[in-house]
Amino acid sequence: MSIHKVNAQIVIGTPNLGFSQACASESFNTYSTTFVFSPDTVVEASNQFIIEMSDADGDFSNSTVVYTSAAGVITSSPATLNFSIPETTAGENYRIRIKSTAPVATSAGSSAFAAYYKLQDSPFTINNLVSTGAYCTGGSYLLTIDNPGNGTNDSPLNYPSLTYNWYKETGPTTSVFVAEGSSLLVSDEGTYFVETNYGTCTSNSFSNRVTISEAVAGEANATIVSSLGNPYCPEQGLTTLSTIGGNSYQWYKDGELIEGATNQMYQTNESGVFDVIVDLVDCTASGSIDLMSELFNSDINVDDITTIEDGESVDIIITTDAISPEFEWFLNGQLISGANQDTYEASEFGDYKVVITETVGCTGSRELLFTIEEAMDPFPDVAKIPNVISPNGDGINDTWVIPIQYISGTNTEVMIMTNRGKVIMQTNDYLNNWPEEDLNLSNINQVYYYIITTQEGDTKKGSITVVK
Template structure:
């Protein structure tokens, strides 16, 4: 081969090698510039992937923040949008999880590299409760990434838990038990039972601490041992009231005391009252011997002068009348009853006033006469209501002029201080007759209107009277005649003028005869 041919071959070889290397460099550069972005490293700031994360969501702490990275972020499509999804079962059901609405996602930094860091701020759905993971997806990428486990507790109930033990003290008999219960919602206060998914932690005092009672996660706890107990909503080890100063979802502490039948109870009032006004009352408290209020929910019975007071079954009772008050508690059957001894009964005297009438009852009017019934009283600012046979009269002073027979009633009210009333009754009778009449004239003139017999016959309320017309038909009969026949004028005049009557007392005939009725 000649020298010229060799030089041409060498030139083309070098040229080919140069072009091939240039093409490789160009291809590598193109691949680097258009490398697909990848979502990665979803985590909670300042926490490692293996660190436990707890989030207490509340009105004062409504949002949560995570960060994530995207490699080659500069290659993201301009139309790209990031999306957040959560799941509490590892994205099993549903596989895509639950999408978070309206998260705030912003670019943070690239730290001088091709990887960009993003921040996402959002709120977990209401009533989130337990362990969750957050997954970041993209509308233009097939990749996604998932965070570490986050314990999320939406503090949906954050108030004192209402119990059936309102005052915090329970007395039980030895060998018996008592169930401490969370009250239903709005009974009368808000309750966590409005949210059935919530669970609870019951605790018992042990020295200076309150230990968790194992396996007690429901709304009730049955206790049979003395101690101090309380319950809190289970918001996890960080968000529960025992750990967080911002969570208040716990109950009062309940002190359980075990007593025997030989122990006793006591009754007290707010200020040691010894008198009671019927319109105000005195609040009485049932306590143990140490002065602790007996718990509502116990089997409580109140007594007044040894008689059971109906429907009085709570640890307080409003007394409105004087007498000796006692009470008892029974938690374990009839063999264990703790009581207020009769000798230690709480005694109240009625606050009242005096009122009397100047005439005695029954009062017999003189024929055609009248009488002033006068009330004398030491009541403060008294008022008076008068009644005749149950019908109210116009008189409102302490004096009533009476000119007709009947049952009179006056109600005296003390209107200052202890507002209370006294009722006085006065029976006014017509003049007595010495003999049983044989003629009456019920014509409305006010004279000889009724078939009146001597008061000695009617006073015992057992005079049996039967009246028959001339045809033998019975027109009137009573076992307690009080000089009232005929009860109306028309009744007598619808029959004939002659009537037969028969009077008996205790099955003994006193008198029988003929009665004439004329106009």
């Protein structure tokens, strides 16, 4: 008699994806898959389930393990596993599959999915943030991604694995693909920009727009931008003036040539009119910027409209980083005599303005505006019960306001019903606040009915017409 040993076998179903595409980043990189296996009784205590990820073409020849379970943890079907994609992931046709180790088995590949790890996901600059460029007839203009660019620009060139797609605008919200690469040689007029290639995944990794033109009659516009903005403050340091790319450059200030200023960029901490002439080999371009000092920052502790009760006041406080500031306060266009500090106690209703002037450094003034209005009395002393309201949000007759002998504190019962007798509000603490919610009014005015019963048993009945 012979004995044959039969090895245990298991079948793993095709994994189902818990996502449509994997657009990962440093802040998010967790994806799930669910699969079945049978029979689960043959899974050994040492078994581990493994998730393998294919290459960007769906090929598992050089697959990557993206998850391995602990031994013996997964014993029942179905099972759901979470995994993360590698930082080098970039493509539209990845697949995953499930493998087991004891017994050994492999599932079929999942459906294809787009997957990208967004190493850089913030706006970046091209052309030194200069919004224009020009080329001579028969020539071209080179657009490049800045590295490191201006200011805090996070250049995607710092991540060597990334690729880029250049586009040309065809309308206010449309564009057409032009080419791939970290630079673009342009010989056609238009507005261009570049995006980091994250396929069908949405991303914030895109550049500023640059409009390229062909020089007409031998000259073109050479736009100048200031790295610290315009106006700017010299106390922040030097600002860098940049212009379009060319063969050579010459900078001027207030019409006078600046000796040695012959590069694409020029740094300064002065104000004035700066000009540049750019040699484009077969033609020239010129540009100008009126560079001015930037003003300080200021803030106020009240909203644009502030309400107070009659006889009350509110303390207005100004915070500012202005150097040696001076303050002037105005009410309804008239200077308030003696009000020259960074605080003011306002007790009158009207339109206010405070003018802050910096007297040292970046000299200049800023205005802050606000209005003080009388607060609405939620319990006005009305003479009779109204029978019409218009809850349209204009602050006038928006709620049903009744005489004070029936409101909160009088223990009066207020009941409001629809024209079919359905009670929609019943309270002994009415706050003049009906309706609190949208009544979904049609074009036809709606009628409601009320019953007011006082603590002594006196009753008032009537109707309320709600108009749009």
